[in-house]
Amino acid sequence: MFACFDITVDTIANFRAFKKFSMLFLFRFLAVLPLAVLHILGDWAGRCVYIFRPAYRQRIIANLAQAKVCQPEQRISLALQAAGQSGRAVMELPKLWFASPDKIRRWVKQVWGFDEAMAGLGEGQGVIFLTPHLGSFELAGQYIGSCMPLTAMYRPLRHKRIDPFMRKSRAQFYANLAPTSLAGVRMLIRALRKGEAIGLLPDQVPVSGEGVWIPFFNSLAYTMTLAPKLALATEARMILTWAERLPVGRGYIINFERLDFKSKDEEGLAREINLAMEKVIQSLPEQYLWSYNRYKSPRLRQSG
Numbered sequence: 001m002f003a004c005f006d007i008t009v010d011t012i013a014n015f016r017a018f019k020k021f022s023m024l025f026l027f028r029f030l031a032v033l034p035l036a037v038l039h040i041l042g043d044w045a046g047r048c049v050y051i052f053r054p055a056y057r058q059r060i061i062a063n064l065a066q067a068k069v070c071q072p073e074q075r076i077s078l079a080l081q082a083a084g085q086s087g088r089a090v091m092e093l094p095k096l097w098f099a100s101p102d103k104i105r106r107w108v109k110q111v112w113g114f115d116e117a118m119a120g121l122g123e124g125q126g127v128i129f130l131t132p133h134l135g136s137f138e139l140a141g142q143y144i145g146s147c148m149p150l151t152a153m154y155r156p157l158r159h160k161r162i163d164p165f166m167r168k169s170r171a172q173f174y175a176n177l178a179p180t181s182l183a184g185v186r187m188l189i190r191a192l193r194k195g196e197a198i199g200l201l202p203d204q205v206p207v208s209g210e211g212v213w214i215p216f217f218n219s220l221a222y223t224m225t226l227a228p229k230l231a232l233a234t235e236a237r238m239i240l241t242w243a244e245r246l247p248v249g250r251g252y253i254i255n256f257e258r259l260d261f262k263s264k265d266e267e268g269l270a271r272e273i274n275l276a277m278e279k280v281i282q283s284l285p286e287q288y289l290w291s292y293n294r295y296k297s298p299r300l301r302q303s304g
Helices: 002-032 035-052 054-067 072-091 093-097 101-107 114-118 137-147 163-173 182-193 226-234 266-283
Strands: 108-112 127-130 150-154 176-179 197-200 211-215 220-224 237-245 252-259
Touching (some): 002 093, 072 093, 101 163, 114 237, 137 150, 137 197, 137 237, 137 252, 211 266, 226 266
Parallel strands (some): 108 252, 127 237
Antiparallel strands (some): 237 252
16 A cells, blocks of 8 residues: 555656656747747737637726727727737747846847936935836846846746746846745835835735725726835835837837826825826837736735
8 A cells, every 4th residue: 555655656746747847848948939939929829818718808808998098999909919919928938037138138129218217316226116017027127137236026926837937037137036025025125225226016916905096097906005115215216117029029128217206105106106107008008918907806915
């Protein structure tokens, strides 16, 4: 009986090792394909998901209708484009994760607004880069991290076999990966007070108690207050950042926009951040992640 148990355990362990090896092989294979090929495959895959998954399709269309970024007769066309761009975002990940900082910089064909956004920084003043789910937000963080010390919050992926690839990649671009906990917040504050940069996703739904219900594209969305809190506590500068994906593998354009706000409280700053994001998203609506459930109720923070 114990011999059978040992064989079963060994079989399970070997199967898990095989799955991990298969995932590594798949990612390595995708990483060597040209970026144009990955974007073509991703566009096709994203449109297929849109066609064959009604819930996915309905969420994109509903979010577009709510945002009013296009005329009703253009909604289906824009939804298909957005689904294709989401597919490109997924398919380009292996190439981005296995790329060196030099290669990331070579893929960036133009940089807009960086000098203006960074001008006048005082000595020791930190910078908060706000990167919404627009364009290649993974590459945007990598590019910043390849240019300066950058600390970013990191939440492990649900897909346990994929998470190590992302973590390993981000480790070579980010000075520190801060957990989504109080200890992680302290790491962000320390980085800002040393005059370094941090990165946050401002349109990601935070856990309950860490945000406010304020408008985002014509409807209330639970919005993080972490960026406003950090800015008020450290007098850090906030810069909106996004990476526009150029057609079929031609590279990316990185955009930086300094945010000069009037509000002096957390909720007011959060409102102004949302308005700034809306303006940028309206300029590039097909590359926003409209499938993200931005209006969901926040989850409760797990104890321990």
